[in-house]
Amino acid sequence: MVSLQEYENQVPIAWCPGCGNFAIFNALKHALVELEKKPHEVLLVSGIGQAPKLPHYMRCNAFNGLHGRSLPIATAAKIANHELTVIVIGGDGDCYAEGGNHLIHASRRNPDITLMVHNNHVYGLTRGQASPTSETGFITKVQPHGVISLPLNPLTLAISQGASFVGRGYAGRGDHLTALMKEAILHPGFALLDILQPCVSFDHTHTYQWYEARVYLLGSEYNARDKLSALQKAEEWGEKIPLGILYQLQRSTFEQMQPVLNNGPLISQKTDPHKLDAVMDEFT
Amino acid sequence: MHRETSIKIAGAAGQGLQTIGAILGKALTRSGYYVFAIQDNESRIRGGHNFFQMRARATPVLSMISRVDLLIALNEASLTIHQPELSNKAVVIVDSEKIKSIPQERPFPGIPLERIALEKCGDALYSNTVALGAAIGVLNLEYSCCDTMLREFFSPKEESVVANCTAARAGYEYALQHLSPTLRHSPPPATSQKMFISGHEAIALGALAAGCQFVCAYPMSPATSIVTYLAGKAEEFQMVLEQAEDEIAAINMALGASFTGVRAMTATSGGGFSLMVESLGLAGISETPLVVVNAQRPGPATGLPTHTEQGDLRFVLHASQGEFPRVILAPGSAREAFYLTIQAFHLADKYQVPVIILTDQYLAESYFTEEKFDLSQVEVARFYPSPAELRNHQPYLRYRFTDSGISPRIPPSWHGMETIGDSHEHGEDGHITEDPFIRSAMVEKRFRKLGPLAKELSPPFSLGADDADLLMLCWGSTYGVVREATESLLHEGVSVKMICLHALWPFPHEELTRALTLAKKWIAIENNYTAQLAGIIQEQTCRRAGGSIVKYDGHPFLLDELLKALKKEVG
Numbered sequence: 001m002v003s004l005q006e007y008e009n010q011v012p013i014a015w016c017p018g019c020g021n022f023a024i025f026n027a028l029k030h031a032l033v034e035l036e037k038k039p040h041e042v043l044l045v046s047g048i049g050q051a052p053k054l055p056h057y058m059r060c061n062a063f064n065g066l067h068g069r070s071l072p073i074a075t076a077a078k079i080a081n082h083e084l085t086v087i088v089i090g091g092d093g094d095c096y097a098e099g100g101n102h103l104i105h106a107s108r109r110n111p112d113i114t115l116m117v118h119n120n121h122v123y124g125l126t127r128g129q130a131s132p133t134s135e136t137g138f139i140t141k142v143q144p145h146g147v148i149s150l151p152l153n154p155l156t157l158a159i160s161q162g163a164s165f166v167g168r169g170y171a172g173r174g175d176h177l178t179a180l181m182k183e184a185i186l187h188p189g190f191a192l193l194d195i196l197q198p199c200v201s202f203d204h205t206h207t208y209q210w211y212e213a214r215v216y217l218l219g220s221e222y223n224a225r226d227k228l229s230a231l232q233k234a235e236e237w238g239e240k241i242p243l244g245i246l247y248q249l250q251r252s253t254f255e256q257m258q259p260v261l262n263n264g265p266l267i268s269q270k271t272d273p274h275k276l277d278a279v280m281d282e283f284t
Numbered sequence: 285m286h287r288e289t290s291i292k293i294a295g296a297a298g299q300g301l302q303t304i305g306a307i308l309g310k311a312l313t314r315s316g317y318y319v320f321a322i323q324d325n326e327s328r329i330r331g332g333h334n335f336f337q338m339r340a341r342a343t344p345v346l347s348m349i350s351r352v353d354l355l356i357a358l359n360e361a362s363l364t365i366h367q368p369e370l371s372n373k374a375v376v377i378v379d380s381e382k383i384k385s386i387p388q389e390r391p392f393p394g395i396p397l398e399r400i401a402l403e404k405c406g407d408a409l410y411s412n413t414v415a416l417g418a419a420i421g422v423l424n425l426e427y428s429c430c431d432t433m434l435r436e437f438f439s440p441k442e443e444s445v446v447a448n449c450t451a452a453r454a455g456y457e458y459a460l461q462h463l464s465p466t467l468r469h470s471p472p473p474a475t476s477q478k479m480f481i482s483g484h485e486a487i488a489l490g491a492l493a494a495g496c497q498f499v500c501a502y503p504m505s506p507a508t509s510i511v512t513y514l515a516g517k518a519e520e521f522q523m524v525l526e527q528a529e530d531e532i533a534a535i536n537m538a539l540g541a542s543f544t545g546v547r548a549m550t551a552t553s554g555g556g557f558s559l560m561v562e563s564l565g566l567a568g569i570s571e572t573p574l575v576v577v578n579a580q581r582p583g584p585a586t587g588l589p590t591h592t593e594q595g596d597l598r599f600v601l602h603a604s605q606g607e608f609p610r611v612i613l614a615p616g617s618a619r620e621a622f623y624l625t626i627q628a629f630h631l632a633d634k635y636q637v638p639v640i641i642l643t644d645q646y647l648a649e650s651y652f653t654e655e656k657f658d659l660s661q662v663e664v665a666r667f668y669p670s671p672a673e674l675r676n677h678q679p680y681l682r683y684r685f686t687d688s689g690i691s692p693r694i695p696p697s698w699h700g701m702e703t704i705g706d707s708h709e710h711g712e713d714g715h716i717t718e719d720p721f722i723r724s725a726m727v728e729k730r731f732r733k734l735g736p737l738a739k740e741l742s743p744p745f746s747l748g749a750d751d752a753d754l755l756m757l758c759w760g761s762t763y764g765v766v767r768e769a770t771e772s773l774l775h776e777g778v779s780v781k782m783i784c785l786h787a788l789w790p791f792p793h794e795e796l797t798r799a800l801t802l803a804k805k806w807i808a809i810e811n812n813y814t815a816q817l818a819g820i821i822q823e824q825t826c827r828r829a830g831g832s833i834v835k836y837d838g839h840p841f842l843l844d845e846l847l848k849a850l851k852k853e854v855g
Contacts, residue, residue: 011715040697045540048707056706056715061696063543063705064716065536066566072533076498076540076548077696079524084544084696105529258524267545267695269522271495273662279489279517280656283479284314 002036004029009059015050016124020171020197024118025054027174028087031181032060035085043084045074047099049091049125051118068098071106074113075254081267082255085185086113093123096132096152103154106190107161111254114184114191117154118171120199121206128202140202154194155234159227159247164189166230166247170215171197172208176243183245189253196241211241218244225249288341289423289467290351294366295358298330304356304416305336306480306651307437311420311429312340313480313653316471320345320764321651322840327505327589333361338651340423342471346617346652346764347843353466354422356415360384375466377418377459379411393462400454410451417455424465427456479618479654483647483761486618487577488513489657490625491549492521495664496575498541498548499525500534505589506645507551507579531556535563535576543572543705545695547629547664551577554596555586561603564638568608570705571683571691571730573632575625580644582838591838592645594760594811600640601789601820607727609734611639612789616745616763618652620786626662631740634667635733636693642788644811646840647761668694674701681712685725689732738790746799748774748781754854755803758810759785759817765841766809769850772843778854785817791824805830807853809846812836 007029015021032042039060046052048067055062061084065073070088078086088095095103095117106115121138123129129142132152139146158166165187169177177195184191196215198208222244223229230247255261263269291308293301305321312319321338337352339345351371357363357378370376380394395418401410413434420430430452438445481489488510491499499518501511511525518525524541528534531552538548552560557578567574578600582593600612611631615621621643628639669692674680677692682704684691691712694703704714709726711717745763747770748755758766763784770782783799785792800806800821807830808818815832822828833849835841 038700040700040702043544043696053716055704059702061702061704062714063540063570065539065570065705065707066562069532069536069563069566072528072536073540073543076500076526076537077544079526080498080541080544080546081696101529102533105533259519260522260524263522266497266522266524266541269497271497271522271664273493273495273664274659275521276489276493276659277656279492280479281477283481283485284477284656 002033002038004033006039007032007058007060009057011056013057014053016201018200019050020120020199021051021054021118023171023174024116024177024195024197025057027177027181028116029058030178031185034178035182035185037085041085043077043086044089045070045077045086046089047094049094051089051091052094054089068094068102070094071099071102071115075106075109075111078111078113078255079258079266081265082112082261083265087185088113088115090115090117091124092117092119092121092131092133096154100132103158104161107158107163109254110162110164110190110251112188112190114193116181116184116193116195118197119154119194120197120203122199122203124199124202153234154192155246156231158192159230159234163192164249164251165191165245166234167191167193167245168243169193169195170211170243171195172211173215173243176217180244187248189251214239214241215243216240218242218246288339288345289353290337290339290349291354291356291419292335292337292352292366292369293356293358294333294335294362296331297326297328297334299358300412301334301336301358303437304412305338307416307430307433308419309338309651310480311425311433312338312423313478314429315425317341318344318653319480319651320347320653322348322646323649324839325590333365335362335366340467344653347768348840349843350845354419356419358412358415373464373466375422375463377415377422395455395458395462397455400458401451404450404454405447407447410447413448413451414455417452418459418463420452421456421459422463422465423467427453430456476655479656480651481618481654482509482649482651483615483618483621483643484509484579484649485513486621487625487641487643490622491629492517493622493659493662494547494626494629496547496549496629497523498538498546499523499550500528500537500548501551502528502531502534502556504553504556506581506648507553507556507577509648510551510577531559532563535560535574538574539563539567539572542574543570543695545698547573547633549575549577551579553579553581554583554599557596557600557603565604565606565608566707567638568604568610568730569606569709570707571636571693572705573636574638575628575632575641576638577641577643579648580642582836588838590645592811592840593836593838594644594762594816595836596642597759597788597816598819600642609635609637609731609737610789611637611737612642613639613787614642614760614785615647616760616784616786619654619657621647622657624786630665631737633665635690635737637733637737642760644761646811668698671699674699682714683710683712683726683729685712685729688736689729691729734790741787741790741792743795744792745784745786746781747771749779750781750799750802751804752781753779753804754781755799755806756780756782756850757785757806757808757817757821758782759788762809762811762841765843765846768843769846772847773850773854780854788817791820793824796821797825800825800827808832809841810834811840
């Protein structure tokens, strides 16, 4: 048995009171405990932003790297030791702007890692600028006439590029989010979990009330294995916002495609420099 | 006649001159000669003008000269371009029936390559193999040597092996009857099998010897050759190799694997290194071991993609915001490339720092004759704390303050424990801090590592008397040509000394300060415009250079051209 206390550390939390991050953080701890993962079996990887501070607030393995660069770190960490449960925690700026290229290629590679994006449609750490998911017309101090670009749709992007699990959660539905996180972590392959999260400091439109009036859970009649209907469902936004697993496919993971890993985790495999003797003969 | 010979194979990209060069070089090495070879290619896959040039002699050779004793011209343009380089009794292998005009001032017999290929093999495709066979004859080598090599190069299943051997033998016999040999001295009988190996192949072997198990890179000339070689050996050496979406992903993947406990490396050129710069600092502050090869080419921006320069020394020394310890190594030969690469992994692991290996197109693509590398001293230690040490220091603090500055590093899940890596300034526990006292102590902790690290570096290479009239300083790939120039001047009785730095950072203060104090005059010899090493030496020792010999046209120094420049310096 693993308890919630095992995941606790004494690091003071630096988020705004009422921030959706708290609920997401709570759901993550519950998901890991319910999956009976021990803290030393888990590696949280993050970049920079408000959400990426999360790994500091939990007792487990953590790598808090650079803005946007968490996916390459996590992909290779999983290659080095595929027995670890590797989870990336990011925000919409971190994962969809600075790290957008890595999202495309992680979707293609399909490493068995989970990307959880705290998507609040705004930049928190740098104080309120537009993010790639901000809606057209969103006014900020840097975009005084409103955002002129279209918002990026991370779900259709990931589905189209081969991500094998694409889901959407909401910070205001903790139990559903915990269950969704467990599914994402258990999924063998690259799982993107986009988590809707109100920003209490910089976005006064997408409030808890706004989301509560719109979100709904995908029912059992929904077929998450059909790519075209998943793309269609992922386009749904505005009056109604679907939550749940939008797309799921079983395909070989990045690790399974590495013949070297058939012999166990890379970190446990002993190398032998003396094998080089025969290789040097090839140059004579 | 000649105690040594200089061979140039020239033609268009795609004509197979690298294959001819590699076979000839290996044939000469197997016959007991020492060979040094360079490659000069344009940035294109077909056409244009490329060459492969080698020098062979009975004693070790480490530099190229402009004189050509045997020219294998695979097209007419090659003949026109390289004619001025031919020595008095040079032999030219060119298809005499295909070229329009044989120069009046330099008549030579030539050889009907295509006609022989058609007669013997029924296909003009084998003309180059006829040329190769002719070269074997002109070089006075055993024909069997060429035959064996062709059978090794082409899979025995390929029908072309028989045709290639037939073509080569025909060329060989033609040469014996019609052309005069250019190499008359037989080398001493070979005492051991030597390797014919390039700088980058040696780096790849070094990585394998060091137990590197993860390599990630984005293709960029001239770094790609390391990755290409390793791709063929990855499975055998329990290595995972990934082509990343960009250099930022490449370096971060290397860091992710390294943090998780696997030795990792990335390789790029200056442009890709520019993209890696922020992550180099991440390696610095998170104290994650990392080996980065920067194979230099002339910049800025795209520059001359397939040529050479030593233009990134200042750049890699200062790359990334903030201050953190780093190591810069610059091998000057294949042998040094092998051992320094092993040392790079050792230093990165032990001191938890980024180690940069600076090569360039010249070193990368140059071939050297080397004894097989000694593996008896190769040991892969990871420097993780023992379970007892971990027990004695509870709780485990990843960035614990220590006298050496080296904190206990463990991979995730090591003995059921958790670890952390952080890009922020952090406390001993790895969590974000803005405490000014801890900040200062962490900066000092990180820099403290350089003290013991510097003691592990071997002193610079030096040759000549301390009180020489002229001290020449160089680094990395210029080692061979400066060494041979020094030997030549010393042989003539000129009072010179050379020092070559293969470890540029931490800077070898003690050795350099001593040498510069004793020197009457010192100059730097560098393959760049601003004499970057001279600047660093001046900054570090407060002693001004008496001048510099620099070259920045994209090409390496040739021995004769360097000697000419040096003779002006020594009067």
